[in-house]
Amino acid sequence: MTNKRSQVLLIVFILISNIFLTTGAAFANKIIEQNEIFLWPNSAPGSEGVDLTEKVVERSKDPAFQDKAIMDITAPSIISVTPDQGKANGVAVLICAGGAYERVVIDKEGYDIAKWLNSFGVTAFILKYRLPAEGHQLGYNVPLQDAQRAIRIIRQHADKWGINVNKIGVAGFSAGGHLASTLATKYATTVYESIDSADTLDCKPNFTILIYPVISMKQGVTHIRSRDNLIGKNPSQRMINEFSSELHVNANTPPTFLVQAHDDGVSSENSLLFYNALKQVNVDAEIHIFRTGGHGFGIRGSKGPIALWRKLCEEWLISSGILGN
Secondary structure: OHHHHHHHHHHHHHHHHHHHHHHHHHHHHHHHHHOEEEOOOOOOOOOOOOOOOOEEEEOOOOOOOOOEEEEOOOOOEEEEEOOOOOOOOOOEEEEEOOOOOOOEEOHHHHHHHHHHHHOOOOEEEEEEOOOOOOOOOOHHHHHHHHHHHHHHHHHHOHHHHOOOOOOEEEEEEOHHHHHHHHHHHOOOOOOOOOOOHHHHOOOOOOOEEEEOOOOOOOOOOOOHHHHHHHHOOOOOHHHHHHOOHHHHOOOOOOOEEEEEEOOOOOOOHHHHHHHHHHHHOOOOEEEEEEOOOOOOOOOOOOOHHHHHHHHHHHHHHHHOOOOOO
16 A cells, blocks of 8 residues: 555656646746846957857757756856745755756756756756867866856845855756755865955865766766766876865865666766765765666656656755755
């Protein structure tokens, strides 16, 4: 009886999620222009003279489920997506969508995630970050530059959004998970020169959510396309170590929630390496490795047991004291 009840609850949960996503697709088009905040007052560092025209590609053939990807970004930004009036709880999350560091998958791993976070009072900011292999100077640093600057701007204007400056986290998916883990471990690394008062603020996230992340650059573990785009096809051992996030975990790394599937084309060893590094220095962490689920499931593609990752994540946020206090 209990088993049948669990199956019914899971089916209901998935049906509600799908209805929610269908209405959310139209929402994405309306909000981008009015809630986009550009990160840099002038040219982004390292992008001076880069001549690109931003490109948006719609990859979905179903009008109910948009699946846009953005490339050729020279004006990085954050797009604020806020809960309904009166429902915000002071918690904020910077969302780093994936795309193998060659595109930003802004619907499936951006707006979908933002609306899910909004559903329990979290204010979301989707990061439209520059891509490292598009001609920027020291291209391997530009995603981290944008992520650091984004956290600082959110902290600088926290009062405007009703955000607690001590409850600002980062969530990353796939290559965006690598960016999120890089921010969580290299928040104290100077990757650009200060340009204004925002840069005096701390860019350390207070918590980290990593969903099917790329973590390591090591051969046999990494996602090769992501690595090629970030640090090149023939990186030195120094660069491999520099961008393998598991090697930069310390006791000050933020608490972390991780989810991956065993049958993911990006090895689940990525999540395990990061989790074990956190455990060794006694940082609060929780990991869930599901038997099936593949890669890139987000919300709309999660079926079966892996669909419960959102509820598990919400429960982790509550039990960690991030929500509800």
